[in-house]
Structure formats: C-alpha cells, structure tokens
Amino acid sequence: xSNSYKSSAHVQVQAEELLFYKVEDLLNVSLDKNKKIFxxxxxxxxxxxxxxxxxxxxxxxIFAHIGKPKKAQDNKIANDIxxxxxxxxxxxxxxxxxxxxxxxxxxxxxxxxxxxxxxxRQFGIEIMYIEIDEKTRNQIIEAQKLQRMTNMWYLYVIM
Numbered sequence: 001x002s003n004s005y006k007s008s009a010h011v012q013v014q015a016e017e018l019l020f021y022k023v024e025d026l027l028n029v030s031l032d033k034n035k036k037i038f039x040x041x042x043x044x045x046x047x048x049x050x051x052x053x054x055x056x057x058x059x060x061x062i063f064a065h066i067g068k069p070k071k072a073q074d075n076k077i078a079n080d081i082x083x084x085x086x087x088x089x090x091x092x093x094x095x096x097x098x099x100x101x102x103x104x105x106x107x108x109x110x111x112x113x114x115x116x117x118x119x120x121r122q123f124g125i126e127i128m129y130i131e132i133d134e135k136t137r138n139q140i141i142e143a144q145k146l147q148r149m150t151n152m153w154y155l156y157v158i159m
Contacts, residue, residue, distance in 0.1 A: 016064045049083070
C-alpha cells in the first residue's frame with residue numbers, strides 16, 4: 001500500500017465500516033448506513049447519519065479517530081448532535097442518539113467537563129466506546145500521521 005493511499009481517509013472509512021457492524025451486533029438491530037433523511041419537502045434539507053433505524057428510533061455517528069481530537073473534530077461532533085436534535089424536532093419522536101468512538105481518550109473527553117460534554121449529557125446522547133483490534137488502531141494512527149504530513153506539505157506549497 002503506498003503512502004498516498006494510506007494518507008487518504010480510506011483507513012478511517014474502513015474502520016467506520018467495521019465499527020458500524022459492531023454497533024449492529026451490540027444493539028442487535030439492522031441499521032441503515034448513511035441513509036439520506038429528508039427533513040423538508042426539498043432535495044437540499046437532509047441529514048445523512050452513519051447509522052439509522054426509523055423503526056427502532058436510533059440515530060448515530062461513528063468517529064474512527066485515535067488520540068487528541070482537533071477543534072474541527074469537536075465541531076463536527078457538535079454539528080452531528082444538532083442534526084440528531086433537528087431530526088427529533090422535525091419528527092416529534094424521541095430517538096436513541098449515539099456517538100460511537102474507538103479511542104478511550106475521546107470517550108473520556110466527550111464525558112468530561114467541557115460544554116460539548118455537558119451538551120451530550122443534557123440532550124441524552126450516548127457515548128458508545130467500541131474497542132478495535134491493534135492492527136486497525138495502528139493503521140488509523142499511521143494514516144493520521146500521514147494526513148498531518150500531507151496537510152503540512154500543502155500549507156507549505158500554498159504559502
């Protein structure tokens with residue numbers, strides 16, 4: 001596998017796929033993956049969660065990241081939470097809202113003392129930690145290192 005291949009998000013996508021099937025097993029329910037859920041009568045207003053079940057009223061997001069998250073990742077989690085809450089508001093249903101992580105550090109942060117963690121608690125969002133195998137974990141870590149190197153190189157080039 002070449003470095004450019006590893007530096008793509010491909011490794012994280014594969015890890016998210018693995019986590020998706022583990023979530024299905026843990027919940028013992030069949031879930032839709034990346035289903036477009038239209039919230040208004042137009043093609044522009046929709047959400048696309050990582051997993052969803054209308055019958056079981058479950059919606060969730062999967063984060064295949066290892067180590068300290070960047071601010072943009074916290075923003076993505078906050079944005080995903082808003083989408084889950086919007087779905088509840090628009091459908092007038094109570095959903096089981098789940099954020100899946102594969103890193104204990106991320107789990108602790110999302111259950112910590114930040115405003116984001118308090119929002120998670122106040123809105124009844126579950127943090128589900130799912131352990132991944134050492135090989136997948138190391139592949140994610142390596143891909144993240146290569147992504148940082150690629151992003152730094154890009155910044156150097158445009159400056």
